[in-house]
Amino acid sequence: MITPRFSCSQTENAVIVSMYCPSIRAADVEINVDETLVTVHVNPYFLRLNFSKPLLDDEESSANYDPSSATLTITLTKENKGEVFEDLDLLAKLLAPRKTPVISSPSIEVISTQGTAEEDLVAQAEALSIKDDELAEAEENDWQIPQEVPQDGLPPLNLSKEKHYGFLDMHSGYLKHALHTENEINELGGDAEECTKEDRTSRRLKHENDKFDEEHYMADFMDDECIQELIAWTHPHISDKNTFQYTEQENAAVLRLPRKEYLATDIQTHDLYLTLITLLFSYAYDSRTSQHDPTPESAWTMGNLTPAFTALDSPQSTEYSGGPHVFPRMELVDALVPSYRRSLTFPLYRSFALAEKCRKDVAGFLQKGKRIVMRCLLEMKDIFDHHEVYYIYSKIWLDDFCVWIQADADDEIVKQLGKNLMEAKVDKDLIDWDLDLIETAALQAIDRETDSDDESIDSDS
Structure with missing residues (x-):
């Protein structure tokens, strides 16, 4: 899909998106509005914009295509009329993906501690601890504690010297x-x-x-x-x-920047x-x-x-x-x-x-x-x-x-x-x-x- 050249402006009650889309069929235009997220698709163009405030696709909204200038003009109603949408000239900000919500609390609630991983770890640690009789035996044998080769082998080594930068x-x-x-x-x-x-x-x-x-x-x-x-x-x-x-x-130049x-x-x-x-x-x-x-x-x-x-x-x-x-x-x-x-x-x-x-x-x-x-x-x-x-x-x-x-x-x-x-x-x-x-x-x-x-x-x- 091609990201078209576009610009955004606003009136008191609406936001206007102007897209340069030559050689398209106006009947194929698909527009979806999900609060602050607006997507426009018309083959071969696709545009996804994240606005700072919510918009509506209602009866007052419209989409018009002018073949002479190859401009698709989309007018979307502001949910709260009179609000000022800031940074409409910052195209990279509008094109940036919607922020991923940060989960600040655990998504799993612990109902009971019976058989938890923590208890399993404690049990394993106790099993590995040296017992009193083993300490006495070690003392008698000049602290030569019996050792065994790990069955699972050594942990993998990171052999790569490559460092990241930029x-x-x-x-x-x-x-x-x-x-x-x-x-x-x-x-x-x-x-x-x-x-x-x-x-x-x-x-x-x-x-x-x-x-x-x-x-x-x-x-x-x-x-x-x-x-x-x-x-x-x-x-x-x-x-x-x-x-x-x-x-x-x-x-x-902004439209050619990566979307990250x-x-x-x-x-x-x-x-x-x-x-x-x-x-x-x-x-x-x-x-x-x-x-x-x-x-x-x-x-x-x-x-x-x-x-x-x-x-x-x-x-x-x-x-x-x-x-x-x-x-x-x-x-x-x-x-x-x-x-x-x-x-x-x-x-x-x-x-x-x-x-x-x-x-x-x-x-x-x-x-x-x-x-x-x-x-x-x-x-x-x-x-x-x-x-x-x-x-x-x-x-x-x-x-x-x-x-x-x-x-x-x-x-x-x-x-x-x-x-x-x-x-x-x-x-x-x-x-x-x-x-x-x-x-x-x-x-x-x-x-x-x-x-x-x-x-x-x-x-x-």
Whole structure:
């Protein structure tokens, strides 16, 4: 079945679904409404939408097909007229499967404890316990207790070294042949499928330390005219004051996303927000250095700046205590430090001031809400999708993130995260490369050159 292009709007009393369905027979349209779930089937198209509030298929509802525009327009009555249906522009949220109810209490009631499994286990444990007479016999024989080979053999061993990674650790196998491709982003080499979380972090840190170039950093610090121009630029997604509306191209990209339901725990959801910051940082850096005009190097740049891509090392909570999603300042700083380090190590422009501006860009995206965040992720995804090697990072991260942002992310949490991030401050000491000393040495070198020039002028005169 084909998922058609569609859009949703509303009036005070109804929700209107418009579907692009060329070459269909209007008489074959089947519409089913089950409270918040609406399904539409007309060969070869099928659409299933989950709304936030109930609808009715009553006498006031209607379905009309316009052959000239190939548009099927379905009008469904709101069960509670006057209600406002939110997020009708978030197509991924409408397409997401209906949430599976969580059973919070046992579905089987224990009537009697007679002959329960617990009693059987206790009886078996007692049978295996060493009796007093056996203890006496063992003591007499220098504690040489008789032993027998287990009849059922040893428990099976897990011989697989494969580890999962990506969004909610749902993926594996994408980097099995990394050594046979021109994947310059992958820092784990042929061990990418086997590295533990600890290995990924340690390898990432070592690679960053090995690649950091003091002379390159000092040169960009001393001659920063071009970097200051990049810093002065304003991202259009932050400066745009117009009412937000997804473009037709963006809606088409959303319809191509996978249909998934994510059963994330509270701490997993918390960590997703932290990972989101690092993705947006990479996007912000490339957008700022390319003036929002992607280059053939954009995928490489964003990939190398994203720890979750290059080392499969996504940030994890250090201060999470359950309950509402609260993001302490130091937790946000810890999540961003790897992004800062990488921005000072791999791309063309290596400036701490530029990294700070990218942090503020990320905060600006988040404060605008999840629709702007989704737009940023879609642009990032489009760049990776069109790369012959790096497209795998869309598969293991960006596809799922785009679905999650629209369907599951909380808009208020996203905005609060942006506010907290704007107030956070990454100290240079946390980078571990003595940046203050390097900058001081650069300034002293400039002063010595100035003094030398002055002495030369005095001697000539």
